[in-house]
Amino acid sequence: MEFYSNGKLFILGEYYVLEGAKVFALPTKFGQYLSVFPLKTKVLSWKSYDADGSVWYNDEIAILDIILNNQSTTDKVRNTLIDILHQAHLMNPSILENNGFLVETKLTFPRNWGLGTSSTLINNIAQWFQVNAFKLLQKSFGGSGFDISCAQNNTPVTYQVVNNIPVVKQVLFNPTFKEHLYFVYLNKKRDSKDAIANFRKKQKNLTEEIKQVSQMTDELLQIQNLETFISFFKQYEQNLGEILETLPIQKQLFSDFKGLVKSLGGWGGDFVMVASAENPTEYFAKKGYHTILKYSDIIL
Incomplete structure (x- = not known):
């Protein structure tokens, strides 16, 4: 299985979005892939590639550690990944029931660019687990959710949280200049x-x-x-x-x-x-x- 999500640039409404403003963002041509292969052993073998092909994260996590949310005390990346996967598991326990997995992620932009390494990952994991990406974001990483709207759309979007529900609208933005x-x-x-x-x-x-x-x-x-x-x-x-x-x-x-x-x-x-x-x-x-x-x- 392979999943893909777009990166993002927040054009108008940064910070204000946290208080319920309607804001404007643009999805980018760059994003992140997530590929999933079944394994017979009950582990998650995880490898993350940067845009230049180098491996920036490589780990093996027991499925049980994800189910129980067993986080290490020192490895921040591992802890964050376990938490996101744990929350996805709570939303749909069937995915991790019987299998382990080999998972590879590939960025098409350099990781330090800040175009949405986390949001594209969360949206890809949500697709894999067949759960709501906005809810997964709130349960794990937190944030306004505008970046998820870019991950899921191939056009400019307006985004607003109304009564705790994300409202995403595709809009036309094609300035002559x-x-x-x-x-x-x-x-x-x-x-x-x-x-x-x-x-x-x-x-x-x-x-x-x-x-x-x-x-x-x-x-x-x-x-x-x-x-x-x-x-x-x-x-x-x-x-x-x-x-x-x-x-x-x-x-x-x-x-x-x-x-x-x-x-x-x-x-x-x-x-x-x-x-x-x-x-x-x-x-x-x-x-x-x-x-x-x-x-x-x-x-x-």
């Missing part, structure tokens, strides 16, 4: 759990902001020109920066850039979205950022 949109990797990965914890610490009453961001998600889909797009997101970054008590990334690192540099997901790492009338490759390369992808290179 997309050849002026780029995604630049900042050479460091941001831990989404840390980013969420930091937001929770600074949390204020955001009722008005949630309403505003939901409206902005609808407005974004109507923007027809690059200048409007740039000013739209500069205002958004300014507003979120005040809530996070953090300078937007453009003011921190790229204040001389003519155009837009917008953080994506957890502020302070992974990718930024760049909107520029001119090709920005040389500008970012001079600053030491060499992973610069055009919109058409990364977005489904």
